[in-house]
Amino acid sequence: MVETSAVLAGLNGQQREAVLATEGPVLVLAGAGSGKTRVITHRIAHLALDRGVPSDRVLAVTFTNKAAEEMKKRAEALLGGGPIRSWISTFHSFCVRLLRREAAAAGLDPGFLIYDEGDQLAAVREALRALDLSEKLHPPRRILARISAGKNSGRDPGAADGDSFGAASFARVAERYRQALEAARALDFDDLLLRAVALLERTPEVRERYRERFRYVLVDEYQDTNRAQYDIVRLLAGAGGNLTVVGDEDQSIYSWRGADIRNILDFERDFPGARVFRLEENYRSSQAILDTASALVAHNRHRKGKTLRAVKESGRAVRLHVAADEFEEAAFVVEELAGIRRDGRVAVLFRMNAQSRLLEEALLRLRIPYLVVGGVGFYERKEVKDLLCYLRLLLNPRDGVALRRVLNVPPRGIGERTAETLGRVAAERGLASWDAVGAVVDEALLPARATQPLARFKETIEGLQREANKLTLKGLLSRVLETTGYSAALAEDDSQESQDRLENLAELISAAADYEAREENPTLAGFLDRAALLSDADQVKDDAPVILLTLHAAKGLEFHAVFLVGLEEGLLPHSRTLASELALEEERRLCYVGMTRAMDRLLLTHALSRQFYGQRRLSEPSRFLDEIPPDRLEVTGLGRRAGPPPRPRGRSASLAGAPAPASAPSPGPSPPPAALRPGVRVRHPLFGVGTILRSEVSGEEQKLTVSFAGIGAKKLVARYAGLEIV
Numbered sequence: 001m002v003e004t005s006a007v008l009a010g011l012n013g014q015q016r017e018a019v020l021a022t023e024g025p026v027l028v029l030a031g032a033g034s035g036k037t038r039v040i041t042h043r044i045a046h047l048a049l050d051r052g053v054p055s056d057r058v059l060a061v062t063f064t065n066k067a068a069e070e071m072k073k074r075a076e077a078l079l080g081g082g083p084i085r086s087w088i089s090t091f092h093s094f095c096v097r098l099l100r101r102e103a104a105a106a107g108l109d110p111g112f113l114i115y116d117e118g119d120q121l122a123a124v125r126e127a128l129r130a131l132d133l134s135e136k137l138h139p140p141r142r143i144l145a146r147i148s149a150g151k152n153s154g155r156d157p158g159a160a161d162g163d164s165f166g167a168a169s170f171a172r173v174a175e176r177y178r179q180a181l182e183a184a185r186a187l188d189f190d191d192l193l194l195r196a197v198a199l200l201e202r203t204p205e206v207r208e209r210y211r212e213r214f215r216y217v218l219v220d221e222y223q224d225t226n227r228a229q230y231d232i233v234r235l236l237a238g239a240g241g242n243l244t245v246v247g248d249e250d251q252s253i254y255s256w257r258g259a260d261i262r263n264i265l266d267f268e269r270d271f272p273g274a275r276v277f278r279l280e281e282n283y284r285s286s287q288a289i290l291d292t293a294s295a296l297v298a299h300n301r302h303r304k305g306k307t308l309r310a311v312k313e314s315g316r317a318v319r320l321h322v323a324a325d326e327f328e329e330a331a332f333v334v335e336e337l338a339g340i341r342r343d344g345r346v347a348v349l350f351r352m353n354a355q356s357r358l359l360e361e362a363l364l365r366l367r368i369p370y371l372v373v374g375g376v377g378f379y380e381r382k383e384v385k386d387l388l389c390y391l392r393l394l395l396n397p398r399d400g401v402a403l404r405r406v407l408n409v410p411p412r413g414i415g416e417r418t419a420e421t422l423g424r425v426a427a428e429r430g431l432a433s434w435d436a437v438g439a440v441v442d443e444a445l446l447p448a449r450a451t452q453p454l455a456r457f458k459e460t461i462e463g464l465q466r467e468a469n470k471l472t473l474k475g476l477l478s479r480v481l482e483t484t485g486y487s488a489a490l491a492e493d494d495s496q497e498s499q500d501r502l503e504n505l506a507e508l509i510s511a512a513a514d515y516e517a518r519e520e521n522p523t524l525a526g527f528l529d530r531a532a533l534l535s536d537a538d539q540v541k542d543d544a545p546v547i548l549l550t551l552h553a554a555k556g557l558e559f560h561a562v563f564l565v566g567l568e569e570g571l572l573p574h575s576r577t578l579a580s581e582l583a584l585e586e587e588r589r590l591c592y593v594g595m596t597r598a599m600d601r602l603l604l605t606h607a608l609s610r611q612f613y614g615q616r617r618l619s620e621p622s623r624f625l626d627e628i629p630p631d632r633l634e635v636t637g638l639g640r641r642a643g644p645p646p647r648p649r650g651r652s653a654s655l656a657g658a659p660a661p662a663s664a665p666s667p668g669p670s671p672p673p674a675a676l677r678p679g680v681r682v683r684h685p686l687f688g689v690g691t692i693l694r695s696e697v698s699g700e701e702q703k704l705t706v707s708f709a710g711i712g713a714k715k716l717v718a719r720y721a722g723l724e725i726v
């Protein structure tokens with residue numbers, strides 16, 4: 001009998017029910033750590049072994065190759081170890097397979113190319129050149145992001161959004177990009193999904209053939225599906241087909257990639273008669289951790305809800321440590337993890353990549369091996385190294401490596417031919433690279449179109465050298481960013497990558513301010529020496545038990561202990577999300593995801609003051625801390641010394657219940673809101689001097705629209721912007 005099948009052995013009651021519900025539409029709400037992959041793989045095995053369904057009648061799709069391989073491996077083990085004929089793959093891999101098989105019906109060459117991100121950028125750059133448009137004014141990554149957003153939303157990606165020159169130019173570039181892919185017989189990643197949708201929608205015979213082929217469709221991580229992926233699932237399964245989707249609305253954290261939480265929230269409406277099963281037995285975390293995380297996410301309105309129950313014992317209380325500043329926060333984290341890292345893997349999670357800097361420095365000082373996941377160490381990041389090379393060049397113009405790195409960064413029209421000429425002149429005359437620049441400019445050894453940008457670069461560096469001794473390190477960095485156009489180039493590109501890079505540059509400014517505040521005789525050379533020594537991370541690249549990563553990168557992972565740092569307004573939730581209820585709910589889910597990565601220990605931190613753009617400011621505890629019942633948290637640090645933390649009535653009250661101690665650095669105050677009014681000129685640490693166009697108050701936040709020369713209008717939250725009135 002089915003109920004005694006070996007495939008069902010070892011499943012808990014909820015998992016068994018979900019596996020046995022094979023017919024019709026099924027939604028499995030799988031809480032964190034509840035064994036969703038186990039349900040999917042056992043469901044495949046149950047269909048094949050107990051129900052006699054040929055394995056090639058089953059389609060299972062997920063989001064990463066790693067997840068697909070793990071799913072396939074587990075299913076094959078359950079089926080006796082032989083190869084499985086089910087299609088188990090990512091959405092994109094499925095679409096490639098479908099489109100190649102049905103190329104004629106899809107109107108494609110069966111040997112079509114697939115353009116990766118590098119190919120796509122090259123195609124956009126070629127389109128800009130063909131249309132005689134500047135990359136500086138039309139950043140290729142920003143154009144690609146707009147094209148992708150248009151495709152994922154179901155709109156014509158080349159449609160002009162308005163009648164401005166910029167909108168018209170974008171439409172021309174998008175059309176050129178489309179023509180380039182068509183001429184190369186290539187599809188980009190978005191096209192793979194969209195062409196699959198078009199094939200299934202417009203070709204009934206193909207759609208019916210694959211519906212008949214795949215009698216059972218399973219979808220993992222359904223909360224992460226976008227519009228096109230939803231359409232693929234709907235078209236393959238039909239309204240009443242055997243569709244099973246597994247997901248957790250509380251872990252939907254990728255809206256910026258196009259994921260639409262409504263797909264999982266509206267499943268029962270979209271597929272009438274759907275049955276819903278909840279997996280609520282958690283095999284990962286202690287009950288104390290689950291209670292804390294569940295209390296937080298329960299404040300979201302857009303969710304179906306579930307009650308997670310730990311299989312293991314209650315465990316230690318979740319700890320909240322209140323630190324005086326970010327230095328004490330980093331010291332606390334590193335000292336604590338030093339004592340527990342041998343018990344199992346430890347993760348330090350943060351909202352922004354830039355937050356890793358102080359943690360890395362503290363780990364290096366104690367020679368504790370660590371690994372930065374999803375990126376490189378702070379001082380190894382491209383934008384950080386670029387700016388450090390500018391500083392090196394100001395200190396020592398004979399630094400040829402630094403000169404070569406920044407010569408055309410950001411792009412300023414200095415090409416490879418110019419760089420080669422500089423090298424040849426230096427070699428032939430026995431000159432340093434910087435002296436070769438002077439020779440090429442003064443003697444006009446290249447055509448004017450090459451000499452002019454080189455001369456402007458030389459003037460920029462010489463001007464910065466004259467200013468260097470008059471400025472603080474923080475001021476010098478801000479001046480370099482402004483004068484070279486580096487921050488302007490990043491600010492023009494609204495992609496997530498560019499925003500992350502700007503945040504890293506802001507953190508570098510804070511690092512310079514930290515160095516100046518702590519050193520008795522701070523110098524530019526001393527700061528560069530310190531950065532160079534800290535960036536030598538060879539010793540920490542081994543199999544490290546301490547992992548540093550962002551909350552987004554942590555999804556799907558688990559750790560013995562988790563430190564979730566920086567629970568402050570503006571960090572978590574991020575300042576960009578404060579004006580939107582939906583964005584705040586996603587930030588809350590992001591915090592929930594971080595909490596539920598912990599198996600045995602969860603430690604939260606916030607600091608009473610923190611540097612923003614090199615200015616010391618009082619920090620406001622995250623509103624998420626207000627949403628956790630006080631009896632769930634063991635408060636230590638300044639919060640413990642202040643006595644039991646009172647429950648704040650409003651978000652502005654501190655959970656710690658105590659002001660910053662007298663020894664804490666005094667905050668660098670922002671200009672009062674009344675002073676930040678339209679028409680006032682202000683200086684931003686990254687964007688330079690600008691004029692306030694608009695000021696508005698939303699809730700407790702003053703939001704400014706500021707026009708910066710060479711960049712355009714930027715929207716800023718006043719208290720996080722680090723503005724100075726000029």
